[in-house]
Amino acid sequence: MDDLPMAPRRDGQDAVEALINAVQAVGLAARTTVDGTDQRPDVLVVLPDGRTLAVQVKTASLVTADSAPGQLRRWSSSAEINVVPLVVADRITADGRDRLNGAGWSWLDLRGHLRVVGPGLFVDTDVPALSKPGPARRGFGGRVSIELAALLLLNPTTRIGVRTAAMALARAPSSISEALAALREANLVDANHMPAVPQLFWELAEHWRPLSEDVASIPAPGRARENSVLHLGLDDVESTVGWALTDTVAAAFYGAPVSMRADHPPDFYVPDQTVLRRAVRLLGPATTPATRAGRIRAAPVPMVCAQRVDGTAWANEWPLANPLFVALDLAQDPGRGREILNMWNPGRPWHHVW
Known part of the structure; x- marks a missing residue:
C-alpha cells in the first residue's frame, strides 16, 4: 500500500501548552478551555483586573511575508468573533511578524517572542525560547x-x-x-x-548548505582531456549527470531580475565531493577574490546534477540547474535574495514554489 497512515496530530495541544507557558512567563495567568475546537477559544488569559481574554490558537511551522496571506485566509475562515486570534509557530520571520501585526493577529514565535493584543491587554516582549527538538x-x-x-x-x-x-x-x-x-x-x-x-x-x-570552493579557472573548449576527467556531461544534457550552472548567472538566463557584470564569475554544481576536489586540483584554487574565475559546489542532492536543463537554444552552452535549485541558491543572500525571488516566476514547465 502506497499511502502512509495518518500520524496523530499533537500540534494544537503542544501549541496551547506553549502559549500558556509564555503567558505565565510574563506574569499572567492562563488556562485551557474545556474543549478547544474551532468553535470555541483554546486559552483564557486572566487579566490583572480578573477579566479573561479568550484566545483561539492556530499553528504553523513557519510564517513569512509570502506565506502569511494564504495562511491568514485559511485561519480566518474558522475565526470567532470576540476572540483574539493567535498563531503559534516554530519560526516567524521579521516580515512575517509585520504581516501578522498588520492583520491584527497576535503571535508566539517559539524561538522566544510573544505578542498578544486584545481588549485590556498589550504584550510584546521576549519570552524564554520554547522550541523543543521534536x-x-x-x-x-x-x-x-x-x-x-x-x-x-x-x-x-x-x-x-x-x-x-x-x-x-x-x-x-x-x-x-x-x-x-x-x-x-x-x-x-x-x-x-x-x-x-x-x-x-x-x-x-x-538546510541548503552545499560545500563550495572558488577556482582560478573554469573548463573551456579545447581542453578535451581535462573536460573528460571533470565529467562535465555536455552531451545529452537532460539524460545524463554532469555540471549545472546555477545562482546569479543561471537566474539571469531564466529571466530573474538580477543585476550582474558581463564577466560575473559563474557558479556550478558538480555531482559530488570527489568531482569537486578534482576540479579544484585541475582548475586551481582561487586564493583571492580578484583571482576567482568561478565557484564549484557539490550538489546537496543528486537531482541537481541528474535533472539538468538544456538551455543551448536560449541560454548558452552550459547545462542549467533546475530553477528550484537556482532559487535555493538565491535564497541564501540575506540582502536581495528574497526581493529577487518575490519578482521572479520562471514560468512553465517549471513551478514557482517560493
Whole structure:
C-alpha cells in the first residue's frame, strides 16, 4: 500500500501548552478551555483586573511575508468573533511578524517572542525560547528529508507515494515514511504528501548548505582531456549527470531580475565531493577574490546534477540547474535574495514554489 497512515496530530495541544507557558512567563495567568475546537477559544488569559481574554490558537511551522496571506485566509475562515486570534509557530520571520501585526493577529514565535493584543491587554516582549527538538525538527536536517523536500517541490502538483519516492531517491521505503511523517507533523506536507508552498521551500533553504570552493579557472573548449576527467556531461544534457550552472548567472538566463557584470564569475554544481576536489586540483584554487574565475559546489542532492536543463537554444552552452535549485541558491543572500525571488516566476514547465 502506497499511502502512509495518518500520524496523530499533537500540534494544537503542544501549541496551547506553549502559549500558556509564555503567558505565565510574563506574569499572567492562563488556562485551557474545556474543549478547544474551532468553535470555541483554546486559552483564557486572566487579566490583572480578573477579566479573561479568550484566545483561539492556530499553528504553523513557519510564517513569512509570502506565506502569511494564504495562511491568514485559511485561519480566518474558522475565526470567532470576540476572540483574539493567535498563531503559534516554530519560526516567524521579521516580515512575517509585520504581516501578522498588520492583520491584527497576535503571535508566539517559539524561538522566544510573544505578542498578544486584545481588549485590556498589550504584550510584546521576549519570552524564554520554547522550541523543543521534536521529530519534525530532528528529521528535516537529515539527508533523506532534504532529498524528499526537493523531490516534492520539483513536483508540487503531483501526489508522490512512498514507493515512488523511494525509487526516485534510491532510499528505503521506511526512511521515506519516517521523513514524510516528520514533514507532515511540521505542517510542511499534508496528508496526501503535497508540499506546503512556500513554507517547505523556505524550510529547505535553511538546510541548503552545499560545500563550495572558488577556482582560478573554469573548463573551456579545447581542453578535451581535462573536460573528460571533470565529467562535465555536455552531451545529452537532460539524460545524463554532469555540471549545472546555477545562482546569479543561471537566474539571469531564466529571466530573474538580477543585476550582474558581463564577466560575473559563474557558479556550478558538480555531482559530488570527489568531482569537486578534482576540479579544484585541475582548475586551481582561487586564493583571492580578484583571482576567482568561478565557484564549484557539490550538489546537496543528486537531482541537481541528474535533472539538468538544456538551455543551448536560449541560454548558452552550459547545462542549467533546475530553477528550484537556482532559487535555493538565491535564497541564501540575506540582502536581495528574497526581493529577487518575490519578482521572479520562471514560468512553465517549471513551478514557482517560493
